Amino acid sequence: EIFAAIEAYFSEKRDFSGKKVLVTAGATRERIDDVRYLTNRSTGKMGYAVAAAAARRGAEVTLVSGITGLPAPKGVNRITAESAEDMFQEVTRRFDEMDLVVKAAAVADYTPASPMVGKMKKGGDFALELVRTKDILAELGARKERQVLVGFAAESAELERYARDKLRRKNLDLIAANDISRQDIGFASDENCLHLYFADGRSVQIEKCEKEQAAERLLDYAAELLEQKGRQS
């Protein structure tokens, strides 16, 4: 057992040693009033698994997380961002110093135009005015220099088309797409199945597995991309 533990320790990859990695995770909350909010089904598990794995592999990891019930992974600097606007601020101000950014958070696309202070009193039916939030990935893609930028796409149909389109529009290096029409993987599940699409046209599928394993595989590809960029510069 002791030998197995020692062996496991030394065989662990430390391929992110010296790298600064920023991971986003979880859902944002968009306030309607002091009680009610808009959110989505992301629980943060996938992003937390990526952050934990990157830390184990030697990276200096910052995890910008929506409010979740998850404990902060060991050795990770966690920053909580409640809303899409909070997340935009926390991510963009740290971007320049990063080597790798993995945007696993499910950031709200829309937020109430006029959130209320206090608790809205009930009345008749009404229409809640929603406005677009800032597009964090597009902002990072536009500012990207040496960074490797990895995004996620949750799609219920035409996975490849939408994912490749998002990869291109947002100037990503890699996008990990998952099919949310499947009940057995993805949101709130411990397992995931990821379709990876690369900027150079390649694609790879990570078969259904624990999110911890999917995170390790995703980082294997991110490490390759980091190495390629290192050689180019």
Place this chain on the structure above:
Amino acid sequence: EIFAAIEAYFSEKRDFSGKKVLVTAGATRERIDDVRYLTNRSTGKMGYAVAAAAARRGAEVTLVSGITGLPAPKGVNRITAESAEDMFQEVTRRFDEMDLVVKAAAVADYTPASPMVGKMKKGGDFALELVRTKDILAELGARKERQVLVGFAAESAELERYARDKLRRKNLDLIAANDISRQDIGFASDENCLHLYFADGRSVQIEKCEKEQAAERLLDYAAELLEQKGRQS
């Protein structure tokens, strides 16, 4: 220590022995599409504490809960209700057989008029049409016969006025109001401070304390009300 444990065991109140108690807890989720939803800041802690305490005190407890991260309390039959409509169905079909109903859930007042299948594609700003959900408390109040009916009110201003108004309109026996403008209690906190208003005009304050203690105190008053109704019938 052994004596203390035995003493604690026998001194525990079993004043809900033979009683059927239904507790609701947590927030509901109102689907916008397969990913996005409307919800609120209730975590379910207060309702779970009431359910756990009632079970310890001998009641047969059914807990109708929104989706929460909390484990089911020991000896409690938990039923998950995702939306306000689900909760309406699960609560109303069990109401007639109950002795006491404590409605601690924060049920959405509004739900999207036309939830989408799949994931809505982003476009420009838009207005989300919302319609009123069914009023569970008002329904129970109207159907009430021998049951003791306890509601909650989360208010950011004019606590007493709104709570007493809700008590009367919904034909409750007791309402527990908390002040959500305070950051140290209520939503997502382990502590609460409850203002109790009774149908007979009395009021009592449960000072700031752990939600477990607040739950025990609330049940003390509910037990009194059950006894009063028992004497009347």
